[in-house]
Amino acid sequence: MAIGDALKQEGNILILQGARGSGRRSILEALGRAQGRDVLALAMEDLSFDRFVRLLHELALECRLTGKVPLLCNLDALADEKGERLAIVANDFAPLIEGTILVTCGVQRPAVKWDRPVIVIEMGQPTHAQRAKLWLDALGCGTPEDADRLANQYPLAPALIVKAAEAAKARAAGRAMDAQDIFAGIRAVLDDKLGNYARRISVTQTWDDIVLPTDQTEAIIELMARVRGRHKVYEQWGFGAKVGKGLGVSALFSGPPGTGKTMVAGLIAKELGLELYQVDMAKIASKYIGETEKNLAALFDAAEAGHAILLFDEADSLFGKRTEVKSSNDRYANLETNYLLQRLESFTGICLLTSNHESNMDPAFQRRLSLHLRFELPDADERAQLWRAVLPAGAPIAKDIDFAGLARRFAMSGGYIKNAALRAAFLAADRDEAITSVLLEKAARVEYEGMGKLAA
Numbered sequence: 519m520a521i522g523d524a525l526k527q528e529g530n531i532l533i534l535q536g537a538r539g540s541g542r543r544s545i546l547e548a549l550g551r552a553q554g555r556d557v558l559a560l561a562m563e564d565l566s567f568d569r570f571v572r573l574l575h576e577l578a579l580e581c582r583l584t585g586k587v588p589l590l591c592n593l594d595a596l597a598d599e600k601g602e603r604l605a606i607v608a609n610d611f612a613p614l615i616e617g618t619i620l621v622t623c624g625v626q627r628p629a630v631k632w633d634r635p636v637i638v639i640e641m642g643q644p645t646h647a648q649r650a651k652l653w654l655d656a657l658g659c660g661t662p663e664d665a666d667r668l669a670n671q672y673p674l675a676p677a678l679i680v681k682a683a684e685a686a687k688a689r690a691a692g693r694a695m696d697a698q699d700i701f702a703g704i705r706a707v708l709d710d711k712l713g714n715y716a717r718r719i720s721v722t723q724t725w726d727d728i729v730l731p732t733d734q735t736e737a738i739i740e741l742m743a744r745v746r747g748r749h750k751v752y753e754q755w756g757f758g759a760k761v762g763k764g765l766g767v768s769a770l771f772s773g774p775p776g777t778g779k780t781m782v783a784g785l786i787a788k789e790l791g792l793e794l795y796q797v798d799m800a801k802i803a804s805k806y807i808g809e810t811e812k813n814l815a816a817l818f819d820a821a822e823a824g825h826a827i828l829l830f831d832e833a834d835s836l837f838g839k840r841t842e843v844k845s846s847n848d849r850y851a852n853l854e855t856n857y858l859l860q861r862l863e864s865f866t867g868i869c870l871l872t873s874n875h876e877s878n879m880d881p882a883f884q885r886r887l888s889l890h891l892r893f894e895l896p897d898a899d900e901r902a903q904l905w906r907a908v909l910p911a912g913a914p915i916a917k918d919i920d921f922a923g924l925a926r927r928f929a930m931s932g933g934y935i936k937n938a939a940l941r942a943a944f945l946a947a948d949r950d951e952a953i954t955s956v957l958l959e960k961a962a963r964v965e966y967e968g969m970g971k972l973a974a
Contacts, residue, residue: 539675776933
């Protein structure tokens with residue numbers, strides 16, 4: 519049934535179900551206006567219980583007096599263990615409205631016992647062509663080819679496309695809009711959506727700053743190809759309908775500390791031209807039952823809508839193995855893991871995980887990964903390359919540095935090599951001299967002993 523036809527039927531509950539930012543509210547308000555009916559909306563989130571009850575009664579009263587159609591936005595935000603707020607909506611609010619009640623909710627629709635027939639219409643994800651048209655219309659400038667490139671690189675939810683375009687226009691302030699205005703607009707809306715749970719990571723390094731074996735390089739190229747080619751493979755070639763779920767891109771980078779896992783995640787985001795957000799575990803995890811899952815839901819929804827890359831550093835702390843249930847704490851910990859497994863499988867965005875202890879992660883997560891890349895400690899030749907790469911061209915460097923000798927004597931990962939080079943640079947700057955083999959060896963020895971090892 520079409521939404522417009524459903525809206526013409528009086529006295530029903532019309533629920534538009536879909537991902538946040540997909541334009542559910544805008545569609546219902548536009549259709550209401552097209553049929554000469556004013557819609558009065560009330561968002562269901564971030565309300566205290568008393569204020570929630572008061573606003574519901576005020577909404578019912580105004581709709582009865584003015585003939586407007588009530589719209590309850592994000593009904594799933596009211597879902598909790600007791601279901602008290604949902605019961606108030608169904609038992610106290612709905613009987614006060616004689617006509618149609620409009621509702622929007624997320625992909626997971628809460629169970630509500632309404633007092634009248636319910637019509638549920640599910641909204642799918644917009645196609646590439648629809649996103650391209652929306653970019654073109656929202657920006658009001660550029661060519662269809664420009665819009666096509668934006669839709670391919672930034673397949674944002676419709677609401678975020680509109681907001682990003684508005685932010686870009688505000689930044690341009692009347693002058694001709696350029697690419698930097700658009701990127702700044704996209705970054706602004708992503709920060710608003712993800713800022714409560716993650717922080718944006720800016721990468722200054724390049725691929726020349728890291729040394730990787732050939733097989734790892736090929737795996738990273740394949741991972742980026744999955745991101746670039748999703749529109750062609752899933753939509754144009756029809757693989758999306760065949761696969762059904764698991765259309766996102768998720769990868770685990772595991773290995774010892776300092777081997778470049780987080781740096782590679784940043785370089786991938788930079789290469790793809792996407793924003794990388796490192797998840798703040800302290801803001802996600804909660805001691806209150808159900809709050810962690812609620813925070814994770816908000817995080818994944820925001821990342822999905824904004825097509826940002828999520829980075830879970832030290833992911834084993836959140837994606838840990840399920841345990842035998844011996845207490846209520848074990849049961850709730852397992853519930854969090856089960857939720858993560860389900861959400862990761864349905865996630866259509868990009869998620870990167872790093873871990874120093876992959877054995878601590880639940881095996882079920884690894885089966886849901888697009889790629890598992892293991893970072894090993896570099897060998898002597900790779901360490902010599904890292905020593906060369908870590909010293910910038912603008913620094914005063916002695917010509918007789920024995921990089922091969924440093925690599926043989928100190929079996930360190932790239933992170934420790936970077937620390938040693940920086941330590942030597944500060945010593946050289948303090949003495950107003952060039953960075954020499956003596957300073958580098960002294961700094962490397964300190965780092966090596968800090969690792970609990972003794973150099974030959």
